[in-house]
Amino acid sequence: MIKQAIIPLAGLGTRLLPLTSVFAKELLPINGKPGIEYILDECIEAGIKDVIFIISQKKIMIKNYFFNDSFYKKIIKKKKDPRIVKEYKKILKYKKMIKFVYQNKPLGTGDAVLKTKKFIKNKFFLMLLPDDLIIKQNCSKSMIKVHKRFNSSVMASMNVNKKTVSRWGIYKLGKKLDKRNYFIKDVIEKPSIKTAPSNKAVIGRYILPKNIFSKLIKQKPGKGGEIHITDAIQSLIKEKNRFVAHNFSGKYLDCGSMHGYIKSTLEISKL
Numbered sequence: 602m603i604k605q606a607i608i609p610l611a612g613l614g615t616r617l618l619p620l621t622s623v624f625a626k627e628l629l630p631i632n633g634k635p636g637i638e639y640i641l642d643e644c645i646e647a648g649i650k651d652v653i654f655i656i657s658q659k660k661i662m663i664k665n666y667f668f669n670d671s672f673y674k675k676i677i678k679k680k681k682d683p684r685i686v687k688e689y690k691k692i693l694k695y696k697k698m699i700k701f702v703y704q705n706k707p708l709g710t711g712d713a714v715l716k717t718k719k720f721i722k723n724k725f726f727l728m729l730l731p732d733d734l735i736i737k738q739n740c741s742k743s744m745i746k747v748h749k750r751f752n753s754s755v756m757a758s759m760n761v762n763k764k765t766v767s768r769w770g771i772y773k774l775g776k777k778l779d780k781r782n783y784f785i786k787d788v789i790e791k792p793s794i795k796t797a798p799s800n801k802a803v804i805g806r807y808i809l810p811k812n813i814f815s816k817l818i819k820q821k822p823g824k825g826g827e828i829h830i831t832d833a834i835q836s837l838i839k840e841k842n843r844f845v846a847h848n849f850s851g852k853y854l855d856c857g858s859m860h861g862y863i864k865s866t867l868e869i870s871k872l
């Protein structure tokens with residue numbers, strides 16, 4: 602059963618400068634709602650009960666967003682505005698599910714995952730990268746179904762333009778399971794066009810096994826000097842752990858870049 606999700610939120614967000622010089626990118630509104638709330642709604646609808654936020658001291662505003670009770674209580678007492686009451690209730694619902702852990706140095710996604718080690722209870726857990734919004738389908742929910750069917754780890758996947766492979770984790774296809782699901786043979790973080798095994802990219806939804814922590818503890822920095830979750834996954838694949846690539850049917854929006862962030866508001870407003 603997948604009941605826990607982790608969300609790395611300590612990233613600096615340099616692709617969204619100057620906005621991120623004073624603001625957490627995950628709180629930036631997308632069609633009037635902070636990006637992180639879309640991610641939380643996806644989790645809730647997929648049956649997740651606990652969410653672990655990995656933040657840094659620099660991004661404490663994310664915690665403040667969910668823990669501003671005295672402010673809401675004061676305003677509600679004064680104004681009695683039903684809209685504000687409704688919004689506060691929503692915040693309270695999110696708050697109940699969230700725990701915070703800290704990654705104060707941006708050492709990479711693998712390092713962020715390692716910070717959650719002592720909180721993970723079950724054999725598998727979900728990870729969502731908040732820059733990656735997937736609309737028109739609950740990708741986490743579909744992946745949980747795939748996980749149950751094949752009793753394996755799962756990563757969301759999509760085909761990308763060959764010219765852009767160095768932006769992604771890229772994998773080599775293994776056995777076909779059905780129209781949307783394949784076993785993964787190898788996965789490489791941000792390969793050059795020359796060394797990329799395909800144009801199939803990993804997108805920010807992962808169902809990971811708890812034994813990934815034993816790899817992460819030993820994981821050496823990889824591309825760009827960061828500790829990558831992709832490298833730990835590759836070590837597990839080499840030891841015959843099963844990872845399925847799930848080609849999701851929803852629409853992918855890259856909210857971590859300025860162009861993608863602007864586009865995401867336009868796309869979501871059309872829903």
Ligand code: G1P
Nearest residue numbers: 730733769770802803804805831
């Ligand atoms: C991360 C992962 C990469 C994956 C990408 C999806 O990269 O390391 O493997 O393809 O997310 O968005 P980042 O966006 O942090 O550079």
